[in-house]
Amino acid sequence: xxxxxxxxxxxxxxxxxxxxxxxxxxxxxxxxxxxxxxxxxxxxxxxxxxxxxxxxxxxxxxxxxxxxxxxxxxxxxxxxxxxxxxxxxxxxxxxxxxxxxxxxxxxxxxxxxxxxxxxx
Amino acid sequence: xxxxxxxxxxxxxxxxxxxxxxxxxxxxxxxxxxxxxxxxxxxxxxxxxxxxxxxxxxxxxxxxxxxxxxxxxxxxxxxxxxxxxxxxxxxxxxxxxxxxxxxxxxxxxxxxxxxxxxxx
Numbered sequence: 001x002x003x004x005x006x007x008x009x010x011x012x013x014x015x016x017x018x019x020x021x022x023x024x025x026x027x028x029x030x031x032x033x034x035x036x037x038x039x040x041x042x043x044x045x046x047x048x049x050x051x052x053x054x055x056x057x058x059x060x061x062x063x064x065x066x067x068x069x070x071x072x073x074x075x076x077x078x079x080x081x082x083x084x085x086x087x088x089x090x091x092x093x094x095x096x097x098x099x100x101x102x103x104x105x106x107x108x109x110x111x112x113x114x115x116x117x118x119x120x
Numbered sequence: 121x122x123x124x125x126x127x128x129x130x131x132x133x134x135x136x137x138x139x140x141x142x143x144x145x146x147x148x149x150x151x152x153x154x155x156x157x158x159x160x161x162x163x164x165x166x167x168x169x170x171x172x173x174x175x176x177x178x179x180x181x182x183x184x185x186x187x188x189x190x191x192x193x194x195x196x197x198x199x200x201x202x203x204x205x206x207x208x209x210x211x212x213x214x215x216x217x218x219x220x221x222x223x224x225x226x227x228x229x230x231x232x233x234x235x236x237x238x239x240x
Contacts, residue, residue: 001182001201006172006192023196025168026218028148030194048145052126062121072126074150076143081121096216098146 006054009120010034010092017112019095019103020120031095032120033103038086040112042105047098049077056091060084126174129240130154130212137232139215139223140240151215152240153223158206160232162225167218169197176211180204 004022009032013020017039019031035058051060052074060067060075061084067075077083085093104113124142129152133140137159139151155178171180172194180187180195181204187195197203205213224233 001187001195001197003187003189003193003195006194023170023194025170025196025198025216026148028146028216030170030216050143050145050150067121067123069123073123074126074143075121075123076145077121078145096145096148096150 006032010054012120018114020118022120024099027099028096029099033093033095034090035085035087035093036090039084040104040107040109041082041084042107043082044079044101044105046079047101048079050096051075052094054092054094056087056089058087058091058093061086126152130174132240138234140238142240144219147219148216149219153213153215154210155205155207155213156210159204160224160227160229161202161204162227163202164199164221164225166199167221168199170216171195172214174212174214176207176209178207178211178213181206
């Protein structure tokens with residue numbers, strides 16, 4: 001029951017697209033991730049995902065539209081919905097999702113699929 | 121799949137200690153709440169709770185210690201652990217917890233127990 005600080009957690013991340021778990025509760029995980037560039041298209045069969053932008057500009061692309069977000073903006077992506085995430089500059093994003101959700105969902109990508117359950 | 125903005129959501133709240141749901145996913149809810157003063161002691165039998173401070177100073181008190189927090193600080197309170205929350209000035213807090221978690225947990229309090237499932 002020690003508090004965490006998001007800026008401290010983000011400050012320890014030196015790579016993009018590798019979510020790190022900062023808390024686990026009720027079968028869910030809260031993760032922090034630094035992103036830059038464009039992530040592969042994917043969906044999650046059984047997990048809803050919530051993105052909260054902490055710093056920078058971040059977007060979630062769907063096949064028919066793009067949602068642009070900045071700090072304090074959040075977006076729920078329901079299970080089954082194909083999407084990809086992107087950021088032109090570096091952005092810091094908080095994720096809320098089921099424990100052990102694979103970041104690339106239904107896709108295994110040599111570059112982007114990250115190990116599960118890495119704490120920071 | 122419309123984005124939300126936390127500052128916008130907090131700006132619409134005119135009362136203290138009444139959490140409002142801004143997103144629901146995987147049986148969980150993300151809520152926003154404005155607080156000031158001291159909440160009753162309580163615990164949640166079956167739900168873990170995560171607090172993320174958005175603005176102001178906020179504290180979580182346990183029977184044996186107090187955790188003081190500011191913006192960007194987060195704290196997980198595991199199920200079963202007695203606690204109360206407090207803020208001397210007004211604070212804005214984001215909550216992550218199981219859907220329909222009663223804010224006063226095992227306690228029903230005429231003043232503080234809030235209706236479940238109120239969206240904003």
